[in-house]
Amino acid sequence: MAEAASFYIFSGLMLLAALSVVSNRRPIYSVLSLLVVMFCLAALFVMLGAYFIAALQILLYAGAVLVLFLFVVMLLNLSPEALSRTRIFTLRGAGTLAALFLFVCLARILASVGEPPTGEARGTVEAVGRELFSAYLLPFELTSFIILAAIIGAVTLAKREPSK
Amino acid sequence: MSLPADWSLLAVELAACGWILLTLAADLLLSGARKRWLWALTLSGVAVLALLLGWQQQMGLAGSFQSMFVLDRFGVYFKWLFLLTVAVVVVMTREFGALLSERAGAFYLLLLTALLGMLVLASIYDLLMLFIGLELLTFSLYIMAAYLRTDARSVEAGMKYLIMGSVSSGFLVYGIALLYGFAGSTNFNVIHAALASEPAPLTAQAGMLLVLAGLGFKIAAVPFHLWVPDVYEGAPTPVVALLSVGSKMAGVVALLRLLLGVFQPLAWLWMDLLAVLAAATLLYGNLAAIPQTNIKRLLGYSSIGHAGYLLMGLSTGSLAGARAVAYYLLAYLFGNLTVFLVVTAATKALGGEALDDYRGLSKRSGLLAASMFIGLLSLAGVPPLGGFVGKLLVLLATVEAHRIWLAALGAVNVAVSLYYYLMVVKRMYLEAPRATSPIPVSALTRAALAGLVLGILAVGIVQEPFLARIAAALHP
Structure with missing residues (x-):
């Protein structure tokens, strides 16, 4: 309750x-x-x-x-x-129309879903950690290279040209 | 010492990770003048990856890693194409190098992270890996597109690509979430089984459409093409080459894996949809290319047109269609890389990227003009060049799928594209040049051009070995 x-x-x-x-x-x-x-x-x-x-x-x-x-x-x-x-x-009108369309879509989609599955909690530190380093090891490790690319990009795009 | 069987499946990707770190270290440790050797380091990295891929193929390694990543002949075939693409882009970057100045090192590193993303995409077996692979590829491309940060057009290109790309990633993730909610897993097998066992609810259908929309951005299909012209015009030419060949190919590989595998039970939904999108993409790309006056914009619109042919092959939903798409990509790779390599090598001497700058190119460099000529004719689909066979296979597969109207539209568009490609050729061969000094072309670029032109001819004339490879790759 x-x-x-x-x-x-x-x-x-x-x-x-x-x-x-x-x-x-x-x-x-x-x-x-x-x-x-x-x-x-x-x-x-x-x-x-x-x-x-x-x-x-x-x-x-x-x-x-x-x-x-x-x-x-x-x-x-x-x-x-x-x-x-x-x-x-017109922009506001278009926005309203788009929102209405999305709302109808979502409503139909959500109405078609049955009861959500219930089970033991999976969002604790231990559960997330276990999954991350076993089943999701590969995607997890590959993410580090996305971050590496982003860091390198941020540094090179923001770095000042050496004065000549 | 032998590696556990599982890890040897990842040999190429692990080596790519290692080479990325090596490039990073080399960029930090090497001082000023020595940095110009980084292109050789990157190119040798691609060669090492090719050796490892050959080893994997020789050993007949196959299987899946934690049901996330799968090594099969299909993936290996496309990994060869990705390695070839990046090798040529490295040559282009070296040609382009002066403009990157001090920051060339990070550029090569980003090329390798993009390559890693493409290699991963060729082997996906899970929606999560699809997302990670695409993000690896597009993150690198966002940064590389904006690399000439003192050039307003390059910054605009990077910004536009970032915003449109983020929106498309949003579509993709939303679709993945809906599919996960439906099947309870992101694994391809599980989703396929769930889709096959019951009539798919709206959530699953919406999820699939959103995933297809997200990938539609990557291959630049109408109506997700809006970013193409400006990004192609503004971004550095090697990046545009990678975008138009590597990124498009990666999107198509993911689509092939999804449509022929996971989404097969929903074929009734996506086959007609893709056919309509293919028709719209073909018409838009080819008609909008006609009035262009900038070579990179022209190639941008023509790449939209090529996305139309690829979608046409995909919309058949048949093995013949997949075979045609795989062949088309091979021919497209050689043709488009040739053209972009010529653009990279010629731009500085020609003084610009306008079509009129190409007037009389044949009198200043016979090699560049001839390569461009063959590349453009192959893209248009003139026999006996590679593009012709690719287009023929796509049209045949479409006819086999009883879509005569779409095949007819495709045939008409060959003529349209021939018109605007020949307008470039006319300028190169029949008009007088502004300056007469010969254009110097480095030995490496000359070798790469020769290899690419040979590739175009080989794909066009001796189809048998390529068809056999593709048939083996597509065999389940």
């Missing part, structure tokens, strides 16, 4: 926050609303017993990604007038 109640509380809060992300005129409020969404999502993961994933959710999204968003918003520092100039009516 308590579980169901907290599920609905967090889900409802999350939906409200998500609505506020897209409806707010000031980008900074949108980012802060997104923060609420991420925390609610983490709470849902905790309720599923996936503590590790919940922690990652907060560390990565709330901690790293959103801070990056905040930096961008603050560095650009756009005034509401500058933003409203880009809001063309």
